Amino acid sequence: MIKEKLVGTVQRLVAKNRFGVAFSIKLREQCNSIIGLSLSSGIEPTQNGELLLIDVVAPRSRYFVDVGANVGNWSLMFADRMTHAKGLAFEPGPQTVERLRAALRGAGFGGIEVVASAVSDLPGTLRFWEEAGYGETSSLLSQHSHPDAKAVAVPVTTLDIEMQTRGVERIDFLKIDAEGFDLNVLRGAAGYLGGQRIRVLQFEYNAPWALAGGTIQAAFRLLEGNGYKVRLLMRDGLFIVNPAMAGEYFRYGNYVAYCPCECGELLEAGARPFDALFA
Template sequence: MKQHIYAYLMQKAQSMHSPIGSLLRRVAGIVESAKRRACYDMELNGEAWLIHQLAGLNIGCVFDVGAHDGAWTHLCKQTLPDASLFLFEPLPHLNAKLLARFGKEKKVHVSDFGLSDVGGIEQFFSVSERPTRSSLVRMNNQGDVDSMRVRFETGDEFCRNAHIERIDFLKIDTEGAENRVLAGFEQMLRAEKIHMIQFEYGQVNIETHFLLKDFYGMLVPLGFKIGKLEPNGVRFASYSYDQEDFLGPNYIAIHQSREDVARKVAAPSKYHRDYSQGNDAEFTS
């Protein structure tokens, strides 16, 4: 509906040679520009909203893969006080900050390595000016980049060693290595032991060649429904080519076993069939 209104206003703006028409064109330009900016502010892009929606929904185990400075974990700790939180951050200076911030918290566990599809030592690119952009993937526009060797484990290996039987919420913010992190959880995913996933999708996927279509292809056959996280909810939808806009920032995948979570976080008036109908359940957008 909003798209039809926007298109109508654009049409009118182009046909009106008057101050009103000029104003409409300026407004349309601002709207279009805003649509093409990915917002990474948790309070504005739906991330904080999502965490608050999970309160009271039996979220007992949360993974923060790419924990950075711990802001996301801090909000989870405040909102989901009964949850055990597992943080993964391979950059030494960021890991030190996490330990200083959460080291005395009994329910927060900080690991000084990353998660990937294989265990061992790998080359990691640290962006000094913007450490949150550090990644296994090197982008052409990252600026000054330091290369270092850091340790990784697979998610399956970590869960075996830590005796973790299920993950209620797996948040992945690894600047383009999200698909590799997911691949490292292959056994947990196939055993239906991961119930909810938040992953980033954006311009870095141009570099990795792992498209939104590939996330759908990986997760939907395993019983997940996927939607874009918006400020007021998750816009669940079947995959379509026009979603490949590389704008991001976050998508949510929820397993069919957690219908309670899906209903709670779905964007208004969009979730219209439940998971009891199987993988053919549709979502409108």
């Protein structure tokens, strides 16, 4: 009790000092960076666990969806490991989408349809900031994209709308890389998630989530509320984490979710407690 009172007194004194507040803000940023580094294995698919995940899921998949496909590098990796590649790739950037179509066509993946649209929780039209050179941080958020990015109006759709329109019964794997709008994409797939018609999914969590108003805890609530298990993807596999433990650190990382299914059971069998990362 005495210790708690002393800590409270110190906190109140620091809160009244502008230098103390400034230092606390800088300290919080450093702490977030440390937490982020502990929950990420980097951005390279061959090093961060993405390729291992693809190797498990792709051969067992009949239909996949790539939201934020850019020039198609991820789609090509996934499709190359499928028996008969079929799926849907979304890319809103007008220049980038042409490069994506050419890449898929050149690789002989005619079963993958390209949709020139952004994906969110509501259909409509939004400004998209497209970077030169098919930049991977092109985004619906101007603050996140490169300062030289050009704004262009793009159509916006939802996964529920697109899947229902095409009569897609089930998505075996959904990959989301929407530069901050990943949670919006998930909310726009509420119907398919509610029916567990998306077997396995992967989404990216990073700094632009804060700009878009998303939180990792909200993503966990949405997915777990629909019967999915959510795991952190790292170099050595999947790890069981409590999102409340780390809080909202807004640094790069990948999360995987799956419902009860063959692939889900296979992935869950290899999931380990977060503490195993430090063993």
